[in-house]
Amino acid sequence: MNYELPAVEHGSSRSGRWLRERRLRVALWIAAFEVIFAAFSADVSRWTIVLLAIVGVAAYYVVGRTRKGTLRQVLWIAAVSQALALFAVAAASVIGTFVLILAGIFALVALVMIFRDRG
Helix, strand or coil: CCCCCCCCCCCCCHHHHHHHHHHHHHHHHHHHHHHHHHHHCCCCCHHHHHHHHHHHHHHHHHCHHHCCCHHHHHHHHHHHHHHHHHHHHHHHHHCCCHHHHHHHHHHHHHHHHHHHCCC
């Protein structure tokens, strides 16, 4: 009998592996919620999202790339979600309603990924 078992990445934890499998989906959901919140909230400006994106991406490049496991995955999710939100904010400054369409696309892609996951 030939059994194929997935290799466990050295230095990874169970929660880190769980996050790695779902990190793009989580990042899309966070970006979608953040963009919708920013679109309808007077308290969150585009500069807030720019600052969060700078901090999120910098944290991943300074700390996340050298670590393994859960911390790396959390920082990856934060960096990608903030980069997507920054992209949406930049697009919104050029095209106003595009931001809501983009948030809808993020949410739609996340839903498709969730429904295709049969595990």
